[in-house]
Amino acid sequence: MTVRLRFAPSPTGFLHVGGVRTAIYNYLYARSKSGKFLLRIEDTDIERSKKEWIDVILDGLKWLKIEWDEDIVFQSERIDIYKEYAEKLVREGKAYYCFCSEEELEEERKIQKLEKKPIKYSRKCLKRKKEEIEKFLKEGKEKTIRFYIPEGETKFNDLIHGEIVFKNEEIEDFIILRSDGTPTYNFACVIDDNYMGITHVIRGDDHIPNTPKQILLYNALGFKIPEFAHLPMILGPDRKKLSKRHGATSVLEYKEEGFLPEALFNFLALLGWSPGEDREIISREEMIKIFDIKDCRKSASIFDRNKLLWLNSEYIKRKDLDELVDISLEFLRKEKWWKREFEKDRSYLKKVIELTRERAKVLKDIPYLIEYFYIDEFGYDIEGVERYFGNPKVFEGLEEIKSEFEKLSEWNEKII
Numbered sequence: 001m002t003v004r005l006r007f008a009p010s011p012t013g014f015l016h017v018g019g020v021r022t023a024i025y026n027y028l029y030a031r032s033k034s035g036k037f038l039l040r041i042e043d044t045d046i047e048r049s050k051k052e053w054i055d056v057i058l059d060g061l062k063w064l065k066i067e068w069d070e071d072i073v074f075q076s077e078r079i080d081i082y083k084e085y086a087e088k089l090v091r092e093g094k095a096y097y098c099f100c101s102e103e104e105l106e107e108e109r110k111i112q113k114l115e116k117k118p119i120k121y122s123r124k125c126l127k128r129k130k131e132e133i134e135k136f137l138k139e140g141k142e143k144t145i146r147f148y149i150p151e152g153e154t155k156f157n158d159l160i161h162g163e164i165v166f167k168n169e170e171i172e173d174f175i176i177l178r179s180d181g182t183p184t185y186n187f188a189c190v191i192d193d194n195y196m197g198i199t200h201v202i203r204g205d206d207h208i209p210n211t212p213k214q215i216l217l218y219n220a221l222g223f224k225i226p227e228f229a230h231l232p233m234i235l236g237p238d239r240k241k242l243s244k245r246h247g248a249t250s251v252l253e254y255k256e257e258g259f260l261p262e263a264l265f266n267f268l269a270l271l272g273w274s275p276g277e278d279r280e281i282i283s284r285e286e287m288i289k290i291f292d293i294k295d296c297r298k299s300a301s302i303f304d305r306n307k308l309l310w311l312n313s314e315y316i317k318r319k320d321l322d323e324l325v326d327i328s329l330e331f332l333r334k335e336k337w338w339k340r341e342f343e344k345d346r347s348y349l350k351k352v353i354e355l356t357r358e359r360a361k362v363l364k365d366i367p368y369l370i371e372y373f374y375i376d377e378f379g380y381d382i383e384g385v386e387r388y389f390g391n392p393k394v395f396e397g398l399e400e401i402k403s404e405f406e407k408l409s410e411w412n413e414k415i416i
């Protein structure tokens with residue numbers, strides 16, 4: 001059997017580092033088993049989904065070289081298919097039309113809250129008589145389709161967390177098709193995972209409560225249930241869910257700051273997975289060889305920016321010099337002092353970058369580190385100015401060094 005995995009982002013915002021970590025694990029799993037890694041865009045929420053966000057997602061994945069196989073599946077192109085399946089479930093008595101208005105549902109929930117009962121749809125529309133339903137349908141009364149939750153319990157064996165059991169009575173008859181004819185997430189997800197032949201679903205553990213709903217749908221539709229693995233959350237250093245407050249969370253922001261895609265890939269891959277032996281720098285090729293979902297942690301991981309900076313500096317040191325020059329140029333060209341004519345002498349630029357790359361944590365540091373090789377009016381490190389310029393002793397020493405340097409016959413590393 002060839003394994004088939006997918007990454008299924010919703011294009012309602014930028015590509016979050018947490019999302020990319022999910023993509024990386026699906027990608028590594030697929031590649032490690034010589035399987036397929038597919039991409040699905042979950043764009044059924046017409047109001048929130050934007051074409052720009054799709055581009056941002058694709059650009060981010062391409063930058064990180066997370067290559068997908070086959071054509072991208074767009075859910076917005078499959079609306080009729082979800083509708084057909086939902087109607088089929090209604091015909092089979094596994095789902096039913098719900099004519100309750102939002103106000104009625106709100107009222108119901110209010111009463112449940114007051115009576116301290118679990119908030120759950122009352123199944124009012126399940127109890128309606130056939131004639132009444134037909135009358136409503138003829139009138140064109142607004143309706144949704146709800147999935148009927150059977151009695152019993154639903155369990156699955158999560159590849160990371162082990163067995164997880166849910167009591168079905170805790171799940172309400174959830175809506176699978178909205179009144180505007182669009183499917184809800186759980187429904188479209190099951191139809192498409194089946195359509196795409198997905199064998200393993202790896203996603204964030206915020207989706208654990210969705211999984212029993214999806215399993216019940218798989219059973220109702222007669223589809224084969226895939227394996228599930230839910231990844232623990234990524235937290236900020238304060239142990240709260242990683243968010244904007246903790247700094248950049250969008251992948252393209254990391255690109256703009258001057259992180260190398262290899263470094264970010266390496267860092268995110270190790271955020272929840274460890275191949276053992278405390279290894280930190282692992283190439284993608286090697287990860288593909290050794291990746292095993294069993295080595296994923298159950299507990300949340302902390303996003304440590306300093307570790308990312310360190311990894312990035314290591315990747316900058318190891319980067320092919322010509323490639324490093326090319327990417328550095330993108331950053332240099334944004335500087336006011338940089339002139340196109342400096343680029344004529346590439347071999348000089350290469351030497352300068354080779355000499356200074358040791359000290360760069362991000363590529364944004366490069367212009368600052370090489371400025372004094374090109375212009376005389378360069379800036380000083382403020383901290384350094386404060387620490388040394390006020391101290392006359394520093395200048396005494398420098399004067400001495402200067403006069404010694406002036407006596408040198410040649411200016412090279414050895415003689416200096």
Ligand code: GLU
Nearest residue numbers: 008009010042189202203
């Ligand atoms: N669009 C969903 C999300 O971004 C996909 C979840 C899943 O992988 O099933 O969270």
